[in-house]
Amino acid sequence: MLIDVNGSQSYAYTGTRALDKTLPAVVFVHGAANDHSVWALQSRYFAHHGCNVLAVDLPGHGRSQGEALASVEAIADWIARLLDAVGMARAAVVGHSLGSLATLACATRYPERVVKIALLGPAVPMLVSDDLIAAARADDHIAFELITGWSISAGKQLGGNTVPGMWMTGNALRLMERTRPGVLHTDLVACQSYATGLADAAAVQCPALVIMGSRDLMTPVKGAQSLLAALPDQRTVTLQGTGHAMMAEQPDAVLDALRAFL
C-alpha cells in the first residue's frame, strides 16, 4: 500500500491485506540497497497469521519516493512517522543490517511505541570496508558484486535456494541494481556513522531477539557481541552455515525464530 509519510509517498507491503487496527502490527525494515521483497516469505506469513504487516520500502528505495535518509536516527524517526500515518500506536519492529540499526534506534527513541525488536545481522559498530564505500560513492557496479559475494554464504552461492527455481545470487544482484544512484553510498555511510549503538542498546526497554548467521562476512557474529552485552533483555539465534542474506538462505529458520519471539 502507498502511505503518505512526511509528505512523501511511501510504500509498504501488507501481504495484500487491508490493515485492521484491532490486530498487532509488525514493521519489517530492509537493509542497504534492498527493499521490502527481501522479507517476502516472512512478511507474508505474519500478514496471514493475525498481524498487520508493514514491510516498508525506505525513502529513496523501491517504490518509495524521496531521498534516502542519511542517518540511522532519521530512519528510526521515519518508522515512527510511518506508524503515525497508518494510525498504529505500537508495533514490533524487525530489521536487517542497516534496518537492524534503525530498529534499535527506534526502540530507544520511541519506547512507548516499540513493543519488541528483532535485529537480524546487526553489528555495533557496523564497519564498512573502504573499498566498498569507494565503489558505492562512484556508483560502481562492483559495489553490488562485493555485497553479493560477502552476503551469501559460500555454499549458497552455488545454489540450493529454498524457493524452487530461483537463483539467489542473481536475485540479490538484480535487486541492488535497481537502486537509484547514490542510495547505496548513503545507506553505507549511515551504517558506518551510527555512533550511539551501544548506548542505544543499553536503553532499550523492550525484549530483543538477535538473529545472526555463523558465516556472515558482512556483519560477523563477533561484531554483535558488544551489542548483545548491552541489550538488557535479549535472546539470540545463530543460524549455522548461514551468511548475511539469512532471510533468503534460511527463510524457514528465520520465520520460526520470529514466530517464537513475536
Added chain:
Amino acid sequence: MSKPKSHGFDTLSLHAGAAPDPTTGARATPIYQSASFIFPDSDHAAALFNMERAGHVYSRISNPTVAVLEERIAALEGGVGAIGTASGQAALHLAIVTLLGAGSHIVASRSLYGGSHNLLDYTLPRFGIETTFVDPRDMDAWRNAVRPTTRLFFGETLGNPGLDVLDIPRVAQAAHEQGVPLLVDSTFTTPWLMRPFDHGADLVFHSATKFLSGHGVVIGGVLVDSGRFDWDGGAARGRFPTLTEPYRGFHDMVFSEESTTAGFLLRARREGIRDFGACMSPFTAFQILQGIETLPLRMARHVENTRAVVAFLAAHPLVLDVGYPELPGHPDHALAKILLPRGCGAVFSFNLRGTRAQGRKFIEALNLFSHLANVGDAKSLVIHPASTTHFRMTPADLAKAGITEGTIRLSIGLEDPVDLIEDLSRALHAAGKT
C-alpha cells in the same frame, strides 16, 4: 581493491543449484520421482499453499530435481530464476500467456523455428493474440510494427535456418522504448556462446532438447527471467496487468509487489504451470543436468567441428552458398564478431547447386549424418527444411525466411571432423552424378 567473488561458467555448469544429498550423501542430483511431498503439519501445509513458506507441494508446480536444473540454467544465463517446462514450445507458450491475453500483439522476427511460427501465426490468433513478423535486420520494421496493444518483442539469437544474428542490443532498445520486453529463443547458442541478458534481452527460453541436454534423448524446455524488466515503471506502466494488478486466482496477489525482481516467474509458476500444466518431469531434468555438466566442453567441440565442415562446404563446387555468420559473406558477419565471439553454433544451412532430386540424393547418401527432425545432438544430423520443419510455410514466407527448395540444414555433432567431411564429400559426389 577488493575483488568480487563469483564462480566461473564451467564451475556453475557442474555445481549451480546442486549439493550432495543431505540424507543419503548422493553426489549426483537425485531423481525425485514423486508426484507430491509430505507436509510436516497442517500449518506448514497452509503456509506452503499461500507462499508464506517455500518448498515443494506437487510436481506439476515444482520438483526438487527440476528445481536444480532451473537454478543452474538461471545461474548460467545470469538471470534471477527459471521454470522447467515440458518442451521448448511449452516454454515459449508459458512466456506469452504469462504476459499476454486476447487483444494483445507480438512483434516477432520472421526468421523463426517452424514450430514457433506455427504457434504465433496459426494458433495464437484463435485465442486473440496476433503477431506481426518482421525482417529481424530491419530496425524500422520492428518499430513500425508496434501497435498500442503490443506487449512483446520476440526473436531467435540465431534465426532458423539462415542464422540471422539478432541484434539484441538494438532490438531490446526498440522494445524498451515501447515499454515491452524482448523475449529471445537462445536454443542454438546456449549461454556458453552468448548470454542474451548481457546484451539487453529480458526473457530467454531454450529448447533444452538440443544443446543443453546434448544427446537427443529428452524433450524439455526452460524459461529464464533476467529480473531486469520493470513491469510497473516507465513506458511499461499499465501494460502488464497480469503482473501489476491483483490476481483473483491467487488471493489477490500482485506479483510485481510480491517480488521486485521475479514477479514474472511467480505468475508463470502460480498460474501458467499450475493451470496449463506443461511441466517438466524429474527424469527429464536429470538428463538435462547431465548434459549441462559437459556443456562447455561439448559446445567448444561443436563449434570446432562446424568450422571445419563449413570451410569444406564453402570450397566445394557443388555448394552454391553456406549460411554461417563466421563467413565474411554472411550479412551478419560483423555483428556475429561482437555478439558471438566464441562461435556461431553448430547448426547451419547451405544450398546445393542443382535440382531437388540431387538434394534428395545427397541426404540419402549420407551415412554418419542422421536424417531427422532435431538439432543439437552429439551426433551429426541433416534435414531438408522446406519439406519438414518449415513445411507449413507458404513459398513466399519460405523465401522471406531465406529457405529455398535446395536448402539443407546440418547440425554438426562431436564425431571426428575428418569422418564428417568424408561423409559429406562422398554424398556430394553421389549427388553430382545424379
